[in-house]
Amino acid sequence: xxKLWNEFLKKGKLENCPIIDIHCHMGFFYGSHMPYSEPxxxxxxxxxxxxxLIVFCHHYALFFPEEGNKFNIEAVKKYPEKFKAYCGIxxxxxxxxxxxxxxxxxxxxxxxxxxxxxxxxxxxxxxKRYRKVFEFADKNKLIVLAHTxxxxxxxxxxxxxxxxxxxxxxILILGHSIHSDWEKSIEFVxxxxxxxxxxxxxxxxxxxxxxxxxxxxxxxxxxxxxFPWFNHHYYIGAVLGSEISEKDCRKIFYxxxxxxxxxxx
Amino acid sequence: MKLEFFDVNVWFGNLRDDKYRISVSLKQIEKKMDELNIKxxxxxxxxxxxxxxxxxxxxxxxxxxxxxxFYGIITLLPFQTDEIKKICFKELKKKKIVGFNFFPKxxxxxLSKTTFGDFLFELENKNFPVFLDIYSCxxxxxxxxxxxxxxxxxxxxxxxIWNTDRFTWPLLEKYPNVYLESSLLSxxxxxxxxxxxKYGSKRIVFxxxxxxRYFEASILQITHSEIEKKDRENIAYKNIERIIGNIxxx
Numbered sequence: 001x002x003k004l005w006n007e008f009l010k011k012g013k014l015e016n017c018p019i020i021d022i023h024c025h026m027g028f029f030y031g032s033h034m035p036y037s038e039p040x041x042x043x044x045x046x047x048x049x050x051x052x053l054i055v056f057c058h059h060y061a062l063f064f065p066e067e068g069n070k071f072n073i074e075a076v077k078k079y080p081e082k083f084k085a086y087c088g089i090x091x092x093x094x095x096x097x098x099x100x101x102x103x104x105x106x107x108x109x110x111x112x113x114x115x116x117x118x119x120x121x122x123x124x125x126x127x128k129r130y131r132k133v134f135e136f137a138d139k140n141k142l143i144v145l146a147h148t149x150x151x152x153x154x155x156x157x158x159x160x161x162x163x164x165x166x167x168x169x170x171i172l173i174l175g176h177s178i179h180s181d182w183e184k185s186i187e188f189v190x191x192x193x194x195x196x197x198x199x200x201x202x203x204x205x206x207x208x209x210x211x212x213x214x215x216x217x218x219x220x221x222x223x224x225x226x227f228p229w230f231n232h233h234y235y236i237g238a239v240l241g242s243e244i245s246e247k248d249c250r251k252i253f254y255x256x257x258x259x260x261x262x263x264x265x
Numbered sequence: 266m267k268l269e270f271f272d273v274n275v276w277f278g279n280l281r282d283d284k285y286r287i288s289v290s291l292k293q294i295e296k297k298m299d300e301l302n303i304k305x306x307x308x309x310x311x312x313x314x315x316x317x318x319x320x321x322x323x324x325x326x327x328x329x330x331x332x333x334x335f336y337g338i339i340t341l342l343p344f345q346t347d348e349i350k351k352i353c354f355k356e357l358k359k360k361k362i363v364g365f366n367f368f369p370k371x372x373x374x375x376l377s378k379t380t381f382g383d384f385l386f387e388l389e390n391k392n393f394p395v396f397l398d399i400y401s402c403x404x405x406x407x408x409x410x411x412x413x414x415x416x417x418x419x420x421x422x423x424x425x426i427w428n429t430d431r432f433t434w435p436l437l438e439k440y441p442n443v444y445l446e447s448s449l450l451s452x453x454x455x456x457x458x459x460x461x462x463k464y465g466s467k468r469i470v471f472x473x474x475x476x477x478r479y480f481e482a483s484i485l486q487i488t489h490s491e492i493e494k495k496d497r498e499n500i501a502y503k504n505i506e507r508i509i510g511n512i513x514x515x
Contacts, residue, residue, distance in 0.1 A: 005481065009484070009485060009488060012489035014476030031432055033430040034455075035430075035454075035455040035459045036454050036457075045454070045455075047298050048491065201426070203482060204426060204452055204474075204478055205477065206475075206478055207286060207287045207479070208285060210285075210286075210448060211285060227454060228454045229428070229453070230452055230453065230454055231453065231455075231456070231486055232454075232489075233451075233490075234452045234483070234486045235482070236485060237479060237482035237486060238479045238481065238482040239478035241481030241482060246338070
């Protein structure tokens with residue numbers, strides 16, 4: 001057990017080991033009761049576990065095309081030190097995408113890149129409706145967080161590889177690390193320099209974090225929780241419980257994210 | 266002072282397909298429990314679920330027999346097939362058995378009044394806990410059983426990955442002896458805090474889901490949850506001690 005465990009257990013958070021959560025959401029959601037999903041309470045809850053920064057995409061930006069990314073912008077403006085956003089992309093509404101890309105530069109303090117949710121929007125990552133987004137992200141070396149899930153025809157390994165083969169400059173975060181198709185996600189980390197694994201929906205299954213670190217090292221694993229779906233302390237405890245080294249925990253908790261976000265910690 | 270724990274959701278033994286090397290022996294669990302201040306645990310052997318219940322029950326009883334920290338739960342099948350030995354409650358006390366679990370999906374039967382009627386009635390009267398694993402039955406089964414046996418002491422385990430308040434809160438509201446095992450409630454953001462706020466801390470019992478999940482995840486969450494110290498202690502160990510203390514073995 002590395003020494004971070006004892007310190008986290010005692011204090012709940014550590015000044016010298018902040019957390020950056022790279023995969024978050026915000027707002028209410030049809031399929032689940034989420035009592036702590038509004039900006040004010042989220043900002044407060046982040047304090048408990050020493051979460052310095054979250055990068056999120058509001059549920060409404062993904063599911064409520066009428067208002068698009070308005071909710072992302074408002075939340076980051078309110079908590080600019082704690083929140084950064086992904087511009088939510090719904091490929092079924094190309095006119096909104098057009099506008100988001102046109103105005104993206106205006107919101108460079110808000111956005112770090114784009115969030116794609118292909119399984120829910122039922123459009124494959126390689127579909128032409130996403131093309132402008134990938135081209136924009138590639139040209140500007142932005143982050144794209146894509147929900148990825150093993151076996152999915154929309155965002156499973158086959159679709160992910162098509163994107164990786166084509167776009168070499170953007171940073172592709174595999175949300176959920178192509179859940180359950182671990183061998184493929186590991187293979188992609190070995191074969192492509194611009195891809196990162198992300199932990200949401202993984203720490204509730206013992207053994208996967210250990211396997212990732214053993215097979216890929218910890219340099220391209222990012223801490224993500226889907227917060228406010230899942231609890232930060234639960235995820236932190238799981239990473240610490242995986243018995244990887246303190247150095248690797250730090251990489252996962254904040255060092256790798258700080259690097260791709262180009263921020264100093 | 267460091268919070269102590271009594272874990273109600275642990276299994277041991279070797280998985281037949283241990284892809285991620287998670288299988289553990291009781292001895293390994295004991296070592297880990299000592300490190301983490303988990304004073305006691307309620308366990309079952311994985312062969313109760315994955316090999317054959319009666320075979321696994323025997324292993325369980327033998328393994329926990331001389332180990333002070335452990336209590337056991339026995340897996341049941343419908344009695345009609347005579348695959349499970351007749352239950353003698355007095356004997357169960359000696360064997361440190363504190364509950365029964367069921368895996369209806371995996372073991373191919375219907376968990377219902379038709380299947381277990383008289384026996385569940387007896388458990389209800391004896392305050393003998395049943396551990397219902399939501400991975401192995403579903404909320405429809407739970408609702409049906411509790412409708413027929415409203416005073417049954419029922420510990421719902423492995424509640425589900427997505428927030429489960431919409432399933433569990435109506436049960437907490439209606440049935441006084443329903444308890445939630447905490448492992449996946451801890452996973453859900455605000456799950457512990459909001460349940461305590463609405464139904465009090467006496468309705469949650471600590472569990473980790475080890476070795477499928479991490480002890481440390483549940484421990485860190487409960488330790489730093491935004492609830493009062495007395496509530497944390499209730500969840501961590503007091504509630505399950507009270508539940509076990511209420512069992513009528515005679």
